[in-house]
Amino acid sequence: MADVFDIEDPADPRLDDFRDLNSVDRRPDLPSGKGLVIAEGVLVVQRMLASRFRPRALLGTDRRLGELAADLEGVEVPYYRASAEVMAAAVGFHLNRGVLAAAPRPGELSVDEIIAGSRTVAVLEGVNDHENLGSIFRNAAGLGVDGVLFGTGCADPLYRRAVRVSMGHALLVPYAWAQSWPDDLQVLRDKGFRVLAMTPNPSAPTLASAMAELAGEKVAMMVGAEGPGLKEHTMRSADVRVRIPMSRGTDSLNVATAAALAFYERARLDP
Amino acid sequence: MADVFDIEDPADPRLDDFRDLNSVDRRPDLPSGKGLVIAEGVLVVQRMLASRFRPRALLGTDRRLGELAADLEGVEVPYYRASAEVMAAAVGFHLNRGVLAAAPRPGELSVDEIIAGSRTVAVLEGVNDHENLGSIFRNAAGLGVDGVLFGTGCADPLYRRAVRVSMGHALLVPYAWAQSWPDDLQVLRDKGFRVLAMTPNPSAPTLASAMAELAGEKVAMMVGAEGPGLKEHTMRSADVRVRIPMSRGTDSLNVATAAALAFYERARLDP
Numbered sequence: 001m002a003d004v005f006d007i008e009d010p011a012d013p014r015l016d017d018f019r020d021l022n023s024v025d026r027r028p029d030l031p032s033g034k035g036l037v038i039a040e041g042v043l044v045v046q047r048m049l050a051s052r053f054r055p056r057a058l059l060g061t062d063r064r065l066g067e068l069a070a071d072l073e074g075v076e077v078p079y080y081r082a083s084a085e086v087m088a089a090a091v092g093f094h095l096n097r098g099v100l101a102a103a104p105r106p107g108e109l110s111v112d113e114i115i116a117g118s119r120t121v122a123v124l125e126g127v128n129d130h131e132n133l134g135s136i137f138r139n140a141a142g143l144g145v146d147g148v149l150f151g152t153g154c155a156d157p158l159y160r161r162a163v164r165v166s167m168g169h170a171l172l173v174p175y176a177w178a179q180s181w182p183d184d185l186q187v188l189r190d191k192g193f194r195v196l197a198m199t200p201n202p203s204a205p206t207l208a209s210a211m212a213e214l215a216g217e218k219v220a221m222m223v224g225a226e227g228p229g230l231k232e233h234t235m236r237s238a239d240v241r242v243r244i245p246m247s248r249g250t251d252s253l254n255v256a257t258a259a260a261l262a263f264y265e266r267a268r269l270d271p
Numbered sequence: 272m273a274d275v276f277d278i279e280d281p282a283d284p285r286l287d288d289f290r291d292l293n294s295v296d297r298r299p300d301l302p303s304g305k306g307l308v309i310a311e312g313v314l315v316v317q318r319m320l321a322s323r324f325r326p327r328a329l330l331g332t333d334r335r336l337g338e339l340a341a342d343l344e345g346v347e348v349p350y351y352r353a354s355a356e357v358m359a360a361a362v363g364f365h366l367n368r369g370v371l372a373a374a375p376r377p378g379e380l381s382v383d384e385i386i387a388g389s390r391t392v393a394v395l396e397g398v399n400d401h402e403n404l405g406s407i408f409r410n411a412a413g414l415g416v417d418g419v420l421f422g423t424g425c426a427d428p429l430y431r432r433a434v435r436v437s438m439g440h441a442l443l444v445p446y447a448w449a450q451s452w453p454d455d456l457q458v459l460r461d462k463g464f465r466v467l468a469m470t471p472n473p474s475a476p477t478l479a480s481a482m483a484e485l486a487g488e489k490v491a492m493m494v495g496a497e498g499p500g501l502k503e504h505t506m507r508s509a510d511v512r513v514r515i516p517m518s519r520g521t522d523s524l525n526v527a528t529a530a531a532l533a534f535y536e537r538a539r540l541d542p
Binding site for chain 1: 520
């Protein structure tokens with residue numbers, strides 16, 4: 001069981017890992033600062049406890065401590081128990097999820113590590129919006145994607161909002177940053193992956209027909225920034241370009257939705 | 272062409288349709304107040320101009336006026352031209368989309384109106400989040416849904432954020448509010464629709480198998496609030512319950528994403 005410490009002074013230095021969470025330049029999850037990963041709410045804290053991220057402190061109400069009791073069994077970590085008011089004063093705003101966990105960033109995984117044993121990976125380029133990134137992790141977890149590879153221009157998947165929107169799956173679905181982009185796509189190909197690029201081009205084959213041809217193979221599905229999409233050079237590095245059939249007069253779907261459709265089609269044909 | 276009026280005083284009463292957009296109790300798009308529908312940005316304003324919503328005023332920069340010139344050809348509406356600073360002072364925050372249009376709410380459509388000529392409709396219950404609602408309209412437009420029927424508990428699809436997230440499709444995809452819920456599902460059935468309910472129940476048939484059986488038929492796809500899902504009584508009113516196959520250990524997808532998968536599967540099998 002976690003060690004429980006009651007905190008009544010919001011200025012208590014033991015809460016520093018959770019202080020000023022909304023501050024632009026002092027927040028404890030700033031990668032250039034403390035670089036902590038913050039989990040919010042019972043469900044996300046549970047997922048952090050099940051992940052490779054090891055919390056070094058929790059801050060929460062007595063009620064949330066009760067809800068987490070089974071998960072904290074055998075976990076050596078301080079639980080700073082405080083009222084909602086003390087928590088609000090420390091973090092800088094009222095937090096209705098009632099519990100936070102802070103974990104140091106572990107070492108990054110390598111591309112080889114995330115593709116070993118994987119059959120289906122998502123590859124992202126230019127996805128610089130934390131909500132989209134979080135949604136993509138949630139969709140990846142729900143729809144059978146084994147790992148995520150980041151090309152250039154992506155936001156930090158461990159940013160608090162990304163972790164929250166992902167429902168904690170940003171901590172569970174393994175990801176890696178490409179060391180050389182888009183050359184690292186060759187690493188995927190060398191391991192037997194076929195690389196698909198999503199495109200709005202109406203002459204490209206549909207997701208359904210392309211995925212049908214790839215059933216039984218390892219697949220990497222590549223999506224680009226909403227709006228500009230994948231860079232032309234990246235697009236040329238793909239093995240197949242695929243499109244989502246769209247109704248006339250519409251432009252595009254949100255990038256996380258487009259990714260979800262690709263993940264779904266993949267799971268549909270290669271469950 | 273719109274009539275252009277240069278405005279230099281943010282207090283000019285001609286800007287009242289756009290004043291204090293973020294105010295909780297005075298904003299001009301409050302349904303219980305002026306009830307205006309606000310379109311933001313060139314693309315959404317273009318979609319408003321193409322919709323049944325008739326703007327009664329536009330406020331924007333000279334640059335956006337230029338971008339909208341072709342769309343405003345033959346449209347009789349005042350365009351209040353102002354600097355970004357004057358706009359910000361009137362609306363209450365800096366608006367980087369540079370143009371707004373305000374339209375009165377036209378009469379609501381009836382259930383009969385939205386299903387006449389439709390083959391595929393979405394039915395929502397308890398979707399009370401404006402972003403999810405906006406996303407559902409965007410997904411509906413992109414993935415071939417003809418209309419949307421609202422059961423109880425849904426948020427206002429004409430709220431500014433919903434319109435913005437929908438990319439203006441909340442103004443274009445016809446929708447109606449059920450007069451009697453869930454009894455109005457019978458209206459759909461009487462017109463030959465089969466009503467599908469999305470459920471997390473693992474014993475339900477998959478989306479793919481259920482849709483395959485319904486290819487060629489009219490289909491209504493029903494989704495409920497994220498978290499609780501459809502109410503039990505509503506669930507019982509459906510003809511078929513379907514599930515999205517989910518990976519082990521995950522709970523659910525975002526409601527707009529789940530809807531997108533249903534729309535996609537429908538379009539895939541009945542294009």
